[in-house]
Amino acid sequence: MSRDDPVRHHKVALVGNPNSGKSALFNALTGARQKIANYPGVTVERKAGRLALPNGESRELIDLPGAYSFDAASPDEEVTRKLVHGEFEGEAAPDVLVLVLDAANLEQHLVFAQEVLELGRPTVVALNMVDLAERDGLTLDPAALSEALGVPVIPTVAVRRKGLPELAQVIAEADAHADEDAHKRWHLTLPERRLAAKHMAKGAILSKSTRHTIENGIDRVLLNPWIGPVILFGLLFVIFQAVFAWATPFADALEGGVGAVSALVTDTMPESFVRDFLTEGVLAGVGSVVVFLPQIVILFFFILVMEASGYMARAAFLMDRLMAGVGLSGKSFIPLLSSFACAIPGIMATRSIPDAKDRLTTILIAPLMTCSARLPVYAVIIAAVIPSTSIGPGIGLQGLVLFALYVAGIVGAMAAALVLRRTVAKGAASGFIMEMPRYQLPRIKDLAIGLWQRAWVFLRRAGTIIFVVTIALWLMLSFPKAEPGESQMDASVAGMVADGLHPILEPIGFNREMSLALVPAMAAREVAVSALATTYAVDAADEEVAAEGVTDKIAALWSLPTALAFLAWFVFAPQCISTIAVARRETNGWKWPVFMLVYLFALAYVFAGLTYWGAVALGL
């Protein structure tokens, strides 16, 4: 990057404890134009943006993962340690470090601060969130702290842009001296650093009122053993409602948009291979994934609000006991919850789990949570074979079956976690030690940036891996071309695969049409519905009409045990190429996605079989 000087990298890094307000400061310093990627070889997010200096130059600003110590206890801390020490392969050490301290938690944050300052690198301190410290009744003396630390200290309030010009100024000054040799400081032991931190904090605090922090009061309610869980489940109920109800108009609009583009292409282009490729391959494929964008954005909105407000840590606290029962911790709760909308954001959210084995287990069971792509399949089959009778006040049989399918997914996931934690993901009982951040009002700008980044990551994925795989599947379905009178599905490579599959699936009650539908449904589960529609030659323009037609056919042609076996299959089967692709990315290899495919298909086969034979034995 550096053209004139091979030593300088024009890079500034934010470093500090978790919950020091680092990310908000990063957003305030760089604005919305940030680059998100992974550090090479690890699944730790690298956030970078441009920092404008007062002299008109700019520097690359990176937001290092929060760390309590260089004695790394998590992959995040390991990245920070290596990078600051200049030991990260393919990533040069920053020229200037901006040490971010929580003004209200100085005694704690000054411990790690000393470790950073021992390096002797050009460093400036952002005494962040001074407004919250004032709320807690603290008055601070930045000059005294600067004297004690021997580096410039600037009080900042990231969200109100307070102190930002001053911070940029001292960064520029430190940057000007970045070529000088590092003056390593005397190395202190941890108890020595703690003692020094205590003295420095004492010296920097001018006055301290004994006023109680608001956290105590709020936590008394939110962490109350009886009220806390009720509030949490109430909140989850609202989130679920929002994800499924609010997203529908947007999803419909997106679907309509994709349909309109597809129709436009059909109208304007002559009938050809290229046209089919565009409409049936590209647009249909990417469209089937992009329709989940509204749900994902709404889900992430709630997750970001929960994170930014400090409630997420409380939710993890409340759920920890339950998750500990299957060998996980409270930190697995949110990724699994997200997976009810879609396993892709769920698996992406596992990055917040520090324990590698916990994280792996959570990734492996995430696809068992009933994602929204299963709903179209469930809805069609249930409508076809389960009578819409009432079995009690307000309880319909169809709804009960749907509920049972959700429960089956959860129970399956918990059982799988128990087994996995004792076999392939064996390790010490997962711990649960986490700092509970202070409550804060989330800022619109930070939420907007976070939402945009997540939506972009999802779209980029839909545009690359998912795109390629969907195209491959379409090619399998389209070639070789059918003879007149023969159905395309039968003639295609996919049809041959289905023929090969059928003898395997026949013992668990699947007919040939079902075997056929499973092949294109590898792209996404709901494709099974349109695939069934195609094989039953239901001539319909859109999915809803197709679903109605297919419901009648299924009701007429499938036995009840067969239909139930099909439902059981979809509880477990990893019929989603995007999930596999994301799992590959998040585990850095093919080993675990392949394992996931094998164990979930095995479970699907066994449980579909048990369902079929059980239902036949019961004479259903």
Next chain:
Amino acid sequence: MTLDAFDHEKSARITAVDWAALAEDEGKRLKALGVDEGAEVSVIHRGVFGTRDPLAIRIGRMTIALRRAHALAIEVEPV
């Protein structure tokens, strides 16, 4: 007395920590958070459904969640 058995919302000083009873990373994390011999802590919240697990403790101006298994490895005395 262990931290697990100590009175709710009363200040306690940590006299000893059985590091061998904790996983290496957990020990590191507790130390980094300041949970170490000599530190003053108090238990402020207990977990759900009668299991009283996990616990939230106050140390300095921070609140930290940990499990009973950890609290059982921490010896405390009243301040």
